[in-house]
Amino acid sequence: RRLNILSRISDKSKCDSPVNFFQYTTVCENIPTFTRKENRKQILMTTSLFNNDDLNQLESKGITPEEAMRQVEALRYGFPYPNIIAPASLENGIMRLDEDDKSAYLLEWDRYLNSPNCNVVKFVPASGAASRMFKDLYNFLDADYNEPTTDAEKAFFAHLIRFAFYDSLNETCLRNAWRTVPKLVASKEYKTVVENLLYPKGLNYGNLPKGLLLFHLYGKETRTPTEEHLAEGALYERSGTRQVKVHFTVSPEHIEEFKNNIDKRQRFLEDEYCIRYEVSFSVQDSSTDTLALTPEGELFRLENGELLFRPGGHGALIRNLQETNADIVFIKNIDNVVPDFLKCDTIIYKKLIAGVLVKAREHIFNYLQLLEKPKVVHAQLMEIVDFLRDNFCIEISNIDLMEDKDLLELLRRKLDRPIRVCGMVRNQGEPGGGPFIIREADGSSSLQILESTQIDMSDPQKRAMFEQGSYFNPVDLVCSLRDYKGEPFNLESFVNPKTAFISEKSKDGRKLLALERPGLWNGAMDDWNTIFIEVPISTFAPVKTVNDLLRPEHQPCQS
Numbered sequence: 010r011r012l013n014i015l016s017r018i019s020d021k022s023k024c025d026s027p028v029n030f031f032q033y034t035t036v037c038e039n040i041p042t043f044t045r046k047e048n049r050k051q052i053l054m055t056t057s058l059f060n061n062d063d064l065n066q067l068e069s070k071g072i073t074p075e076e077a078m079r080q081v082e083a084l085r086y087g088f089p090y091p092n093i094i095a096p097a098s099l100e101n102g103i104m105r106l107d108e109d110d111k112s113a114y115l116l117e118w119d120r121y122l123n124s125p126n127c128n129v130v131k132f133v134p135a136s137g138a139a140s141r142m143f144k145d146l147y148n149f150l151d152a153d154y155n156e157p158t159t160d161a162e163k164a165f166f167a168h169l170i171r172f173a174f175y176d177s178l179n180e181t182c183l184r185n186a187w188r189t190v191p192k193l194v195a196s197k198e199y200k201t202v203v204e205n206l207l208y209p210k211g212l213n214y215g216n217l218p219k220g221l222l223l224f225h226l227y228g229k230e231t232r233t234p235t236e237e238h239l240a241e242g243a244l245y246e247r248s249g250t251r252q253v254k255v256h257f258t259v260s261p262e263h264i265e266e267f268k269n270n271i272d273k274r275q276r277f278l279e280d281e282y283c284i285r286y287e288v289s290f291s292v293q294d295s296s297t298d299t300l301a302l303t304p305e306g307e308l309f310r311l312e313n314g315e316l317l318f319r320p321g322g323h324g325a326l327i328r329n330l331q332e333t334n335a336d337i338v339f340i341k342n343i344d345n346v347v348p349d350f351l352k353c354d355t356i357i358y359k360k361l362i363a364g365v366l367v368k369a370r371e372h373i374f375n376y377l378q379l380l381e382k383p384k385v386v387h388a389q390l391m392e393i394v395d396f397l398r399d400n401f402c403i404e405i406s407n408i409d410l411m412e413d414k415d416l417l418e419l420l421r422r423k424l425d426r427p428i429r430v431c432g433m434v435r436n437q438g439e440p441g442g443g444p445f446i447i448r449e450a451d452g453s454s455s456l457q458i459l460e461s462t463q464i465d466m467s468d469p470q471k472r473a474m475f476e477q478g479s480y481f482n483p484v485d486l487v488c489s490l491r492d493y494k495g496e497p498f499n500l501e502s503f504v505n506p507k508t509a510f511i512s513e514k515s516k517d518g519r520k521l522l523a524l525e526r527p528g529l530w531n532g533a534m535d536d537w538n539t540i541f542i543e544v545p546i547s548t549f550a551p552v553k554t555v556n557d558l559l560r561p562e563h564q565p566c567q568s
Contacts, residue, residue, distance in 0.1 A: 058308070063316055070318065071296030084302045084522050088507050090465040094454060096478035097444035102402045102456055103433055103480060103541040106361060114364025115357075121337070121367045123249040128336040131242040131253075134323050134529070135220040135235065135267070135343040136260040136293065142222075142555050143215055146203050156197060164556050166199060172558055173231045174212065174223040178202070181211045218263050218343075221270055224558060225348045226565050234552075235267060236274050237346035243282035244352065245359040246339065254287045257343075258329050261292045291332060297325035299524040301516070309521045317516060322525035324509075327533040330490070331500045337366065340486040340530070344552040350566040354547040358432060362542050363487045366430040369400055369540060373424050374493040380421050387413055393420050401538050406452035423453075427498045427537045431458065431530070432485030432544035442482040442531065444541050445474070456539040458482045458530050462510055480541075483549040486530055488537075500533075508532025 058081065059067070059074060067077055097103050106114065121127060140147075145161040157163045169175060169190065179190045182205045186193060193202050205211030214222055220235040232240075235257065242253050259267050271288055279285055298318040301309040309317045330338065339359065347355065376393050379385060390413060397403040403423060408416065433444050442460040449455055465471045491497050509532065510525040527533045550562040557563065 062314070063308075066316055070298060071294070072298070077300060080300045080524055081302065081308070083506075083509060084300070084511060084524050085306050087511055088509055090471070091445075091457065091459065091463060091508070092448040093459075093464065093471055093474050094446040094448055096474050096480075097402070097433070097446055097456060097541055098479060099543065102444060102446050103543055104365075105543045106365075111357075111361055114361050114368065117364035117367045118245075118360045121363070122247065126336065127248045129246045129248065129254065129338070130333045130335040131238065131246055131255045131339045131341070132330060132333060133220075133235075133238050133255065133257050133341060133343055134326055135218060135257045136263075137219055137343065138260075139217055139219045139222055140215050142219065142552065143207055145554065145556075146207060147215070150200055150203055150207075156199060161554070161556055164559065166194065166202075168559050169194075169202075171564065172223075172555075173226040174206075174214070177212060177223065178206055181205045185210060217266075218260065219552070220257070220259070220343045221263065221266055224346065224552065225563060227348070228565075232274075232348075233270055234343050234346050235270055236278070237348075238341070238343070239271070239274070239278050239286060239288075240282070240349065241346065241352060241355065241359075242339075243278065243284050243286075244356045245363070247282070247284050251284045252287060253282075253284050254289070254335070256289045256291065256329075256333055258291050258293065258326055264290055264292065289333075291329045293320060293325050294328055297321040297328065297526065299526065301514070301521045301523050304513075304520050304522060306522075309516070309519075312517075317521070319514070319523050322510070323529045324504075324526035324531070324533045326529050327500050327504060330488075330529070331497070333490075334497065336489070336491050337363065338488045338490060339363070340484065340488065342484045342551065345483065345485075345550060347550045347562050348565065351547070351550075351562055354545055358485075358542075358544045358548050359487070362430045362432055362485070362544070365540060365542060366428060366487050366489055369430070369538075370428055370489050372396060372400075373428065373538070377421065377424050377493040380417055380424075385413075385417060390416050390420060393424070397423055400540060402446055402454060402456045403538075404454040423538070425492060427500065427503060427534070428489040428540075429530075429534055429537050430487050430540045430542060432483060432548065433480040433541050434483050434544055434546050434549050436479055436481040437546065442528075443475075443478045444480050444482065445478070456541055457535065458528075460510070460528065460531060462512075463508065463531070480543070481549075482530070483544070483551075484530060485544060485548060488534075503534070503536040505532045505535035508535055 059077065064074060067074060095101060099105055122129070145159065146165065149157070149162050152158070157166050175190070182188060182190050182193055182202060185205055186201050190202055193199075207213070207215035209216065221233055223231045224234050225232045225237065239255055242255050247253055257267060267290065275286055275288070299321045301317045301319055303309050311317055376396065379389060394405060394408060397405070397420070405419065411419070431444070436443065442458045445457055445459050446454055447457050461475065464475045466475070490500065504527055506527065508527040510528070512523050512525060514521050514523045527535065550560070552558055552563065
């Protein structure tokens with residue numbers, strides 16, 4: 010894909026100076042890396058695009074000028090669409106576990122948890138702001154009417170008492186407005202209630218991350234999603250030494266609040282589940298931030314002349330994942346949690362997909378050890394070919410034309426990679442990514458999670474594949490991060506940079522083009538071995554709007 014701006018930036022008549030024309034045309038030559046012969050061109054291009062202040066700003070963030078140029082080039086050129094073969098389905102690419110399988114895989118996971126080499130971490134991306142949850146309420150505050158009018162506004166106020174944060178909101182209103190929520194509603198001061206929920210003078214929910222909001226009610230007690238993840242982890246990742254490791258990626262300004270939230274509940278949960286937690290935190294490295302461009306393809310600058318940098322998206326967390334130094338890692342979004350009485354399916358299927366991972370990894374490690382032997386016969390190579398096809402949907406092209414030594418090296422490369430097992434739920438209209446089978450550059454096939462923006466909707470055939478997809482990615486992953494020798498993989502070497510995203514955003518009312526790094530479970534795991542497992546919809550209960558907390562899966566048990 011090429012952005013429309015290419016026609017403008019490659020036209021000399023559109024450039025206001027020879028320097029700009031040189032700057033743009035050298036970018037248009039599409040040179041991803043610079044050889045020694047091109048060093049002079051690189052230097053000229055960089056100095057014409059970035060001034061000294063820009064270079065100092067880049068250095069302060071740990072971003073090299075070469076990386077900055079690659080980002081500019083990516084924003085101007087866009088990225089190719091993947092070559093989709095078909096949406097993954099039960100017939101092709103997605104595994105459904107029968108009862109006998111379930112028993113075996115549960116035993117596999119229990120065996121791993123009680124092994125001396127057990128090193129498992131629950132990894133929770135938790136830096137996302139909750140502001141999008143309250144979009145409807147912000148619109149209400151900006152509206153020229155004062156009473157609930159839309160369906161979302163009416164539902165919020167009609168069921169206000171059912172939210173876990175109701176008592177806290179009531180106390181806040183009494184403190185700030187000298188009246189309780191019922192009295193404010195009775196006097197039709199609805200916006201005062203919302204202001205006390207969202208603004209810093211009140212609960213400040215509009216500025217907090219989701220992980221710190223009150224989601225669930227247990228009698229007179231409440232829990233945040235952060236606490237629910239601790240409780241959940243205790244039920245499926247407890248090691249033989251009764252240790253549970255949970256890692257949260259958070260924004261720097263909220264790390265102390267997360268620590269305070271956990272400190273208040275950690276001892277209670279440890280006594281409740283007879284375990285001990287090891288809780289850790291990390292923040293997104295500023296060197297993973299990305300530049301922004303104007304819609305015309307020029308550097309987006311703030312009023313003070315500085316470059317605008319934006320967070321690189323959750324794909325930047327591949328570094329944080331690497332730094333957990335774990336063997337096996339569960340990954341799940343912060344807002345996908347349920348109360349204790351509904352956790353059963355979640356716990357069972359977390360253990361099941363982990364058991365599938367452990368068993369598949371055992372086979373891979375055995376095969377890699379086999380390939381190290383001096384003599385490997387053709388029949389053994391074909392056994393591995395069948396294993397890759399049946400378990401990872403990897404079809405290798407032109408096998409009949411390959412010498413055994415070449416096939417052996419190819420199989421070694423295909424096997425010696427990180428592994429992930431991903432739960433997939435039936436698509437019920439949720440927005441987001443889904444499972445697909447794609448054709449790789451080497452002619453082989455692979456399983457990938459693609460977002461809608463990665464699919465060429467202008468191609469009727471590709472659009473049909475997207476619309477025919479019957480499964481949805483709930484972000485329910487378990488990953489193996491070490492090789493068959495016990496050494497950690499360098500995860501960044503398995504990222505496909507061509508799967509990054511370009512999105513249209515705005516800053517201070519000005520439109521911009523933003524670059525998001527390959528998604529954590531998309532392009533950042535592009536070169537991994539992947540298995541898709543069907544999991545029930547009961548394991549998926551995201552909270553995208555505040556009114557989602559009114560759904561039965563987020564309400565107290567009624568029995």
